[in-house]
Amino acid sequence: MTSSYFFENIQVLEKAGSSLKREHVLIKDGVIKAFGRKALENAELLGIKTQKAKNMLLAPxxxxxxxxxxxxxxxxxxxxxxxxxxxxxxxxxxxxxxxxxxxxxxxxxxxxxxxxxxxxxxxxxxxxxxxxxxxxxxxxxxxxxxxxxxxxxxxxxxxxxxxxxxxxxxxxxxxxxxxxxxxxxxxxxxxxxxxxxxxxxxxxxxxxxxxxxxxxxxxxxxxxxxxxxxxxxxxxxxxxxxxxxxxxxxxxxxxxxxxxxxxxxxxxxxxxxxxxxxxxxxxxxxxxxxxxxxxxxxxxxxxxxxxxxxxxxxxxxxxxxxxxxxxxxxxxxxxxxxxxxxxxxxxxxxxxxxxxxxxxxLNQAEEKLSLDSNRWLLFDPDKEWYQSNHEKHLTTATNQPLKDKKIFGKVIDCGLINQVYQND
Missing domain, CATH: 3.20.20.140 (Metal-dependent hydrolases)
Incomplete structure (x- = not known):
């Protein structure tokens, strides 16, 4: 992803054991660059406009x-x-x-x-x-x-x-x-x-x-x-x-x-x-x-x-x-x-x-939000949309429930980059 965002007081869940809080967050080219006051200062320097956070959530x-x-x-x-x-x-x-x-x-x-x-x-x-x-x-x-x-x-x-x-x-x-x-x-x-x-x-x-x-x-x-x-x-x-x-x-x-x-x-x-x-x-x-x-x-x-x-x-x-x-x-x-x-x-x-x-x-390290990382998702619980086979990210798998039904809540963005390669 190459998305850039500056949110004022967005809901943030940082990692396991942390509490949900509201905080300024700056994301540049899909990577978390700053939290809090530093996010505000850097966003102004970079000319990244504030986006309304409303009830959106930034989480692992x-x-x-x-x-x-x-x-x-x-x-x-x-x-x-x-x-x-x-x-x-x-x-x-x-x-x-x-x-x-x-x-x-x-x-x-x-x-x-x-x-x-x-x-x-x-x-x-x-x-x-x-x-x-x-x-x-x-x-x-x-x-x-x-x-x-x-x-x-x-x-x-x-x-x-x-x-x-x-x-x-x-x-x-x-x-x-x-x-x-x-x-x-x-x-x-x-x-x-x-x-x-x-x-x-x-x-x-x-x-x-x-x-x-x-x-x-x-x-x-x-x-x-x-x-x-x-x-x-x-x-x-x-x-x-x-x-x-x-x-x-x-x-x-x-x-x-x-x-x-x-x-x-x-x-x-x-x-x-x-x-x-x-x-x-x-x-x-x-x-x-x-x-x-x-x-x-x-x-x-x-x-x-x-x-x-x-x-x-x-x-x-x-x-x-x-x-x-x-x-x-x-x-x-x-x-x-x-x-x-x-x-x-x-x-x-x-x-x-x-x-x-x-x-x-799975015996794996837990996901978390951290600086200079693109491992995050942005979720809007109020977004209304319709589940359809024709949506861009769905595949030829057709056994999807609730087709053509209104859904409330949607993942708006994710920092991960869709690049796949194979080792020789």
Whole structure:
């Protein structure tokens, strides 16, 4: 970005642990140059006019702990290049990419090829826990981590507990995180939504709560046996899951899929794209419990968990198409609306769950605002706009929810530069 701004008394959140404050800020050519009185003096010298701050916020970049990118170099629906462009336009400075793909990230070569891509958006690759995500044989954990994997994961369901025990006993991951989804596909049995009156009314097949609870209990017991392993839980989605995790003696860090915070199975029509997601959409009681779990720090981070699909796939019936939604640009606006406006959260709490917490989840340094840095985003919570496939920064991924709907709140700018190059 080459934007230059001078804001008087804009809302500023500097870093984890700091409080929201109003302060003068000078940004020149996308780089933060001064705060406070010095910002005012330098802006006058440079001839940069004051812009109205109103309710806008300058804050550190966001962090997504895990999403899918299955065809990073030749995907019809998304590539590493379009993903980086989308991330910047939405204020994301770090992205975690899960192993599933045309070339599973269970081999050193698949990690190295993506690590060669350099950009100001930091890409963190989860290496495959098992070969091809089949849950039969372990991948070479130590080699994947030495080659640059941020940690180990599998698909969006739990591999056999015996294989997890084998990998944990070997302990080649050392302190690197191991991300596992507490979901049993066989118990889910193709169910689309958690049991509720709304699910029955919509005509969807039921996804029993046991599909999450049974694997979650197994994972917590495994964590007690191997407390030295940095276990991470992917996308807790039920009130029962939050309760079990809250009362557990051993509490691994856990994420929640952002869509589960802003919608439930009482708020969608049968034709909405947002029904077909993993984990399955829950009831209003689930959604309230998930928000409380975040507020009480039972849940550590909010994931985007993007799963882009092309137009052919998106147009299939909801119970036939590949599950998942793809979006970055509406995550912050909708979370702001739900958590800040409606639930009364402080901005500091929201950023803990969408930036600082995800960084800890990935074992990475937290984002922060600092002089001579371009790692910032500018958010206007009052901006009104319409979500559309034709927006500049959206790609051919068409499974985006809330199309042609009015959205309140928008990332106005981000200091990161959209330049991507590949090391030789």
């Amino acid at each position: 970049c966001l962090v997504d702990p895990h999403s899918f990118l299955e065809s990073p170099f030749n995907g019809k629906e998304e590539t590493i290049y379009t993903l980086i462009e989308k991330a910047i336009s939405s204020g994301y400075g770090q992205l975690g990419i899960l192993p599933r793909g045309d070339l599973w990230k269970d081999q050193i070569e698949s990690i190295i090829s993506l690590k060669a891509i350099k950009s100001e958006v930091l890409i963190h690759l989860w290496g495959g826990f098992s070969l091809s995500g089949k849950g039969i044989n372990l991948s070479k954990h130590a080699d994947l981590l030495k080659s640059g994997a941020v940690g180990l994961s599998d698909d969006d369901f739990m591999p056999p507990i015996e294989l997890l025990k084998q990998g944990f006993a070997l302990g080649e991951m050392k302190k690197s995180p191991v991300l596992i989804a507490p979901r049993d596909k066989s118990l889910q049995a193709g169910g689309m939504s958690r049991q509720s009156v709304e699910t029955l009314r919509a005509g969807w097949s039921l996804d029993p709560v046991e599909s999450e609870i049974i694997p979650l209990i197994q994972l917590l017991e495994l964590h007690k046996q191997y407390p030295e392993i940095a276990l991470r839980l992917m996308n807790i989605s039920t009130a029962e899951g939050v309760s079990i995790l809250k009362n557990a003696s051993s509490k691994p860090m856990a994420t929640i899929f952002w869509w589960h915070l802003v919608n439930d199975n009482s708020s969608l029509s049968p034709f909405d794209i947002g029904w077909s997601v993993t984990p399955s959409l829950g009831s209003p009681i689930d959604r309230v419990s998930l928000i409380e779990g975040l507020e009480d720090n039972v849940l550590a981070a909010i994931s985007v968990h993007s799963t882009p699909t092309d137009d052919f796939e998106t147009k299939l019936p909801a119970n036939k198409r590949k599950k998942g939604i793809s979006c970055y640009n509406i995550v912050l606006p909708l979370l702001w609306d739900q958590l800040v406006r409606k639930s009364g959260w402080k901005v500091e709490k929201l950023w803990e769950k969408i930036s600082f917490g995800p960084s800890k989840f």
